[in-house]
Amino acid sequence: MLYDNAVATLTAWQATSDEADLARKRTLELLTAGPAAMTRAHRPGHVTASTLIVDDQRRVLLCLHGRLGMWMQLGGHCEPTDETLTSAALREATEESGIPGLRLDPDPIDVDIHAVRCGAAPGEPATESLHYDVRFLAVCPPGAIESISEESTALAWFTPDALPSPLAAGVTQQLAPAFARL
Template sequence: MSLHDDAVLVLKAYGDQDELRQEYLDHLAAHPDALWKACGAGHLTASALVIDPERGQVLLTLHRKLRMWLQMGGHCEPQDASLTAAALREATEESGIPGLTLLPGGPVRLDRHPIPAPCHWHFDVQYAALAPPGATQAISDESLDLRWFPYDAVAEVADESVVRLLEAARARL
């Protein structure tokens, strides 16, 4: 199964945000290259909010280019067998934490947001990843900083999309 086919199945099974979900499906139907950065009309990305529920904290990255505190995530790669695999790979690479596991049940949220040209949109498929006990993060080249934040401090440092993702992830927990 191709990554494109997997994305269609994942989105058809996603049971929330019906209007936005349909926009994602329409985009995939109109653009065979919708999973790749080269798709100028916008492309799907995969991200994961890393959570330590025992400590009531999330790990956020200070994104090098955007200079914003965000969840881990990014572009799909040819070796990704699925959106789930892409989200887990991105979360592991950017957090430096081995042994992350995604919450069952598929994506937690969808978030479509504008990005600078030449591409115009990210259609982000957002997951939540559980950190193993005693997890220690390691900063990657894509980050200026990595930091654990208590749930109630996220709104002070991150934008609304991250806050909504945290709320959805906590509801899923």
């Protein structure tokens, strides 16, 4: 079901930039490998889902990733229990932010392909792979309080004109399509 949803979502999606459209097409090519391309066991690369969380003050919540040491949106690997890309993105955002009640926009805001080192399964040695990251937007409920997960060193809110450093590549390309949706 997750695989079929990923193919349908990316086939129907109207990309938010030329770069995102190229990444969308490359992700659809990856998905010709079948459902295995949704799992971290697919070593050439696999689909991931992430979420840029915004609040009513037009700030973004970023995490300082514990292993990578860079500020980025929240998200990660799809799990066997995820039925859709949106459910994977919402699960990851909720787990990593500690914020219940996030309102996820079902249409992606970006697709980005980037090299990472990750294990085929938790506890396995990391090897080079590609993440084909489908990125979504979520709006934080008023008054929500974030809490750091085991995957992050820190969580913090930032305005788009005062983003932290070091910032993961691809974070800024999400801002315009995200704020255009609000």
